[in-house]
Amino acid sequence: MIWKKLPGVIILAIICGIILSVVYINPYDGQTSVSSLILQLSGARANFQLGISLNELLAFCTRMVPGFLLELYLGTNMYRHFCTASVYVFSRTGNRFKWYLQECLIIVAFVAAFQMIMPVTAIGITSLRYKVSLDSNGLLLLGIHYVIYVLWVFAMTLLLNILSLSLGCDIAVVLTIGGQCAFITLLSLLRLLEGNPVLYSLALKANPVSHLVVGWHTIAIKAISNCVLSTYAEISFLSTFYYMSIVVFSITIAGCIFVCTRDLIVSDAEFGTI
Numbered sequence: 001m002i003w004k005k006l007p008g009v010i011i012l013a014i015i016c017g018i019i020l021s022v023v024y025i026n027p028y029d030g031q032t033s034v035s036s037l038i039l040q041l042s043g044a045r046a047n048f049q050l051g052i053s054l055n056e057l058l059a060f061c062t063r064m065v066p067g068f069l070l071e072l073y074l075g076t077n078m079y080r081h082f083c084t085a086s087v088y089v090f091s092r093t094g095n096r097f098k099w100y101l102q103e104c105l106i107i108v109a110f111v112a113a114f115q116m117i118m119p120v121t122a123i124g125i126t127s128l129r130y131k132v133s134l135d136s137n138g139l140l141l142l143g144i145h146y147v148i149y150v151l152w153v154f155a156m157t158l159l160l161n162i163l164s165l166s167l168g169c170d171i172a173v174v175l176t177i178g179g180q181c182a183f184i185t186l187l188s189l190l191r192l193l194e195g196n197p198v199l200y201s202l203a204l205k206a207n208p209v210s211h212l213v214v215g216w217h218t219i220a221i222k223a224i225s226n227c228v229l230s231t232y233a234e235i236s237f238l239s240t241f242y243y244m245s246i247v248v249f250s251i252t253i254a255g256c257i258f259v260c261t262r263d264l265i266v267s268d269a270e271f272g273t274i
Helices: 002-024 034-041 054-063 065-074 084-091 096-129 136-167 169-193 197-206 208-212 218-223 237-261
Strands: 031-033 131-133
Touching: 002 034, 002 065, 002 096, 031 034, 034 096, 034 131, 034 136, 054 065, 054 169, 065 096, 065 136, 065 169, 096 131, 096 136, 096 237, 136 169, 136 208, 136 237, 169 197, 169 208, 197 208, 208 237
Parallel strands: 031 131
Antiparallel strands: none
């Protein structure tokens, strides 16, 4: 049963939450707020917003490692049905569309659980080490962070599954994880466009990683009066929600078409035709 992976997801979320808290949440004065904590999990350094220098972006990349690990852990959920040992089982699946939707729902449930447990664990561990104040703005940011990352990590996990079916696991991992790292690196090139506000804004909003930085959202900046105003805060939460929803919808539909039309019974992306 695929649900046997749930304990692993929970354990991974707890471990990642502990590591993020210990490594990144270290307030100078021994106290912090939930809003500041969430901003740090999303790229900020204490009261300093994430910049677009390569060094800062590489540091941000390390904060995305928990998402990468979950994507790798769940990246073969669908593919396992098409490996040599499981072809007979899948050949008895009559309705591929129904099966595909069920698999998507399972992945969503796992991602949703992970993204809920990890920040809660980080907050809990931080509260044991420092004084953490619960503020209403923090709950707002926690909700924004949760929605954004559930949508994105689900999209990337599903994409990894689909690419594994067509290209094999190794290539799928390189394209999915490597692609996200490439988007992070591309953000460092935004400095070249600072002289052209229109192109700068378009490039910033077109890059999906920009939407993962909670502190770059205008709603977040307006809600937190004690935060340094980010010069990159040009993204509204609604635009991020629409952007992520389009990404999720596109990958889901593409995956559905692939699974329902591809003759996966007689082909194996890892070992060739069977």
